[in-house]
Amino acid sequence: MSQAESPTGPTLDRVLETALYVADMAKARQFFESALGLSPFTADHRFTAYQVGPSVLLLFLEGGTLETVVLPDNGGTIPPHDGRGWVHMAFAIRHAELAAWESRLHAHGVEIEGRTRWPRGGESLYFRDPDGHLLELATPGVWPHY
Template structure:
């Protein structure tokens, strides 16, 4: 069987794109590399975080020229995703989140030594900052 190399993209669906962009850019320090009215894309290490405006991706997108199409997709609800961080940066992230008025909802000390901080974005998604030792591969 061919092998999967990594998770390349993660998508979150948001109700208010300017509000979501402000959070991800100001509180988390991400910089978009492309955006339009319906989506924003951020590089996060070797992965891409995609924010889609709820209800704006329910039709097939036809790309210019012979590039192809993107089938419809959408989502709702309070989704979970995690960002990998260095253990040495954990305290700095706590201070950064606090400075942006973002409450930490939970903390976990994992058996392999990793730590996780849990907080929410403006759309209620559960975001996690995870240090090495959370999973066997991280």
């Protein structure tokens, strides 16, 4: 039985998307697109969506999703949501690219705030986005499954 399986019901496959809430969408997009090299696949005034491997990173403008969104053509609704404060998320990277990522961050003026060597052999670099969210680049060996 996998970790997400339950003997009494359906299973979860993986985390599909995660969200960060940002104060200035233009500033946040500049950081994620320039420093991290992400390309948006959809965006409007209140959000931007980036594909990151098999997952999606959503940037939402703080206070921009406080009302129900009604999708066109009977597409349904998205309930209100929002977030405040510094949150943490990690991006999976290959160990062989750790030095290249460190160089890229340095070239974009992004300060490495912390480094960790994990008991399973993984390594992590920690830095912040313009909104103060703690971002991590993590190599395999951080968790039992990664």
